[in-house]
Amino acid sequence: MFRFSFAAAxxxxxxxxxxxxxxxxxxxxxxxxxxxDNAALGTTFDxxxxxxxxxxxxxxxxxxxxxxxxxxxxxxxxxxMVKHGDSVRVQSDFYxxxxxxxxxxxxxxxxxxxxxxxxxxxDLDEIDWEVMGQNTTNVFNNxxxxxxxxxxxxxxxxxxxxxxxxxxxxxxxxxxxLEFWLDGQQVRTVPAGEPGNYPQTPCYINLSLWxxxxxxxxxxxxxxxxxxxxxDAGPYTMKIKSLKVVDxxxxxxxxxxxxxxxxxxxxxxxxxxxxxxxxLNKKSTKQKAExxxxxxxQTAKIAIAASVCGVLLLVCVIYTFVxxxxxxxxxxxxxxxxxxxxxxxxxxxxxxxxxxxxDFAVSHLGHGxxxx
Ligand SMILES: *[C@@H]1O[C@H](CO)[C@@H](O)[C@H](O)[C@H]1NC(C)=O
Ligand SMILES: *[C@@H]1O[C@H](CO)[C@@H](O)[C@H](O)[C@H]1NC(C)=O
Ligand SMILES: *[C@@H]1O[C@H](CO)[C@@H](O)[C@H](O)[C@H]1NC(C)=O
Ligand SMILES: *[C@@H]1O[C@H](CO)[C@@H](O)[C@H](O)[C@H]1NC(C)=O
Ligand SMILES: *[C@@H]1O[C@H](CO)[C@@H](O)[C@H](O)[C@H]1NC(C)=O
Ligand SMILES: *[C@@H]1O[C@H](CO)[C@@H](O)[C@H](O)[C@H]1NC(C)=O
Ligand SMILES: *[C@@H]1O[C@H](CO)[C@@H](O)[C@H](O)[C@H]1NC(C)=O
Ligand SMILES: *[C@@H]1O[C@H](CO)[C@@H](O)[C@H](O)[C@H]1NC(C)=O
Numbered sequence: 169m170f171r172f173s174f175a176a177a178x179x180x181x182x183x184x185x186x187x188x189x190x191x192x193x194x195x196x197x198x199x200x201x202x203x204x205d206n207a208a209l210g211t212t213f214d215x216x217x218x219x220x221x222x223x224x225x226x227x228x229x230x231x232x233x234x235x236x237x238x239x240x241x242x243x244x245x246x247x248x249m250v251k252h253g254d255s256v257r258v259q260s261d262f263y264x265x266x267x268x269x270x271x272x273x274x275x276x277x278x279x280x281x282x283x284x285x286x287x288x289x290x291d292l293d294e295i296d297w298e299v300m301g302q303n304t305t306n307v308f309n310n311x312x313x314x315x316x317x318x319x320x321x322x323x324x325x326x327x328x329x330x331x332x333x334x335x336x337x338x339x340x341x342x343x344x345x346l347e348f349w350l351d352g353q354q355v356r357t358v359p360a361g362e363p364g365n366y367p368q369t370p371c372y373i374n375l376s377l378w379x380x381x382x383x384x385x386x387x388x389x390x391x392x393x394x395x396x397x398x399x400d401a402g403p404y405t406m407k408i409k410s411l412k413v414v415d416x417x418x419x420x421x422x423x424x425x426x427x428x429x430x431x432x433x434x435x436x437x438x439x440x441x442x443x444x445x446x447x448l449n450k451k452s453t454k455q456k457a458e459x460x461x462x463x464x465x466q467t468a469k470i471a472i473a474a475s476v477c478g479v480l481l482l483v484c485v486i487y488t489f490v491x492x493x494x495x496x497x498x499x500x501x502x503x504x505x506x507x508x509x510x511x512x513x514x515x516x517x518x519x520x521x522x523x524x525x526x527d528f529a530v531s532h533l534g535h536g537x538x539x540x
């Protein structure tokens with residue numbers, strides 16, 4: 169049967185629909201460009217999707233197409249294609265360098281409608297699970313290395329009800345081999361030594377829904393997808409209940425291509441806590457304080473309690489001192505005031521006495537001293 173690579177098909181589709189992203193890719197093996205390091209997952213990302221969500225969390229995902237076509241329900245994240253031109257693409261913000269991916273997914277129905285879970289690296293290594301909407305008996309997997317589109321390793325394991333029920337699509341990827349699992353059954357093993365370019369560089373996860381059978385696509389792509397998509401028979405919805413991703417390298421924060429070979433040996437693993445690790449393990453100040461307290465020994469707790477009491481006691485002493493001082497100050501002020509008042513009173517009394525005696529007589533006026 170005639171087969172096209174997903175990426176070639178996607179490229180054709182992108183060209184046909186004119187939303188090509190020519191600048192989004194930086195290929196470290198080209199040698200003429202310096203690509204940014206890949207942000208590592210560095211941990212386990214075990215993530216059910218549910219109706220408590222309003223969007224794909226931007227700390228973990230980058231929706232590069234069809235954000236408005238994503239809804240959340242108790243069945244998980246739902247990607248829906250309604251009309252010609254619709255597609256949904258969700259890329260993980262993180263990369264894994266070997267590891268495993270488990271997607272619990274119900275594929276979309278519809279001729280030529282592709283539901284996929286892929287791994288893709290910056291130098292175009294690729295691992296795919298894809299389900300064609302019209303095929304109710306088989307699903308599809310494939311792998312590529314360094315963007316070599318002439319190698320073709322697609323297989324179609326049997327799986328019934330892929331469009332009506334949830335199934336477990338798992339990829340286990342190590343330096344030695346690549347395994348494809350369906351509902352807990354291993355359906356394929358690819359040894360690293362298999363002819364062709366074995367995927368061996370850090371990959372991000374692509375979850376996507378797109379119309380390989382779009383009538384505008386090249387006939388080869390439409391044939392690969394299983395026929396022309398009939399939009400009037402839609403909408404077509406793909407559901408992802410959960411995504412679990414385990415990075416093959418833990419405690420890694422980023423991956424760096426140290427040369428242009430694209431070989432796994434050239435990948436430098438930078439240690440540390442990844443952004444995802446930090447986001448997943450971020451705690452509130454209260455939680456942190458509680459945990460710190462719980463984690464303390466009895467002696468430490470007593471010491472802290474004692475010093476807290478000590479501080480309280482000190483605060484009391486200072487408060488009392490300040491109060492006493494204030495009161496003393498107040499008393500002194502009042503006394504001064506009273507004294508002043510008394511002096512004033514006696515002055516007034518003396519004056520009254522003078523008045524009564526008639527001391528303020530003409531003599532004063534005569535001297536021209538009167539100042540009243
Ligand atoms: C999301 O992906 C697009 C296309 O690859 C890129 O231009 C953009 O910078 C990414 N956004 C984030 C937040 O990573
Ligand atoms: C880098 O090299 C590739 C392959 O030779 C070429 O297609 C691309 O245009 C070059 N990019 C730049 C920025 O020079
Ligand atoms: C919904 O999903 C989030 C993220 O996976 C998870 O933390 C939360 O517990 C889930 N809530 C329910 C009600 O399942
Ligand atoms: C993943 O999506 C990007 C665009 O967001 C696309 O360029 C790439 O080909 C896709 N990869 C796979 C493996 O589907
Ligand atoms: C489903 O895929 C299998 C394997 O490629 C193929 O034999 C079968 O004809 C396909 N069925 C449909 C309805 O496309
Ligand atoms: C691509 O793969 C084909 C088929 O396996 C092989 O013959 C060819 O040499 C490869 N090309 C490169 C550049 O690796
Ligand atoms: C999915 O399948 C894998 C491989 O068999 C298994 O390890 C994992 O537990 C399964 N996940 C769920 C949620 O059943
Ligand atoms: C994680 O990486 C950091 C930074 O290099 C290092 O200090 C620490 O020892 C590592 N932890 C483990 C458990 O490997």
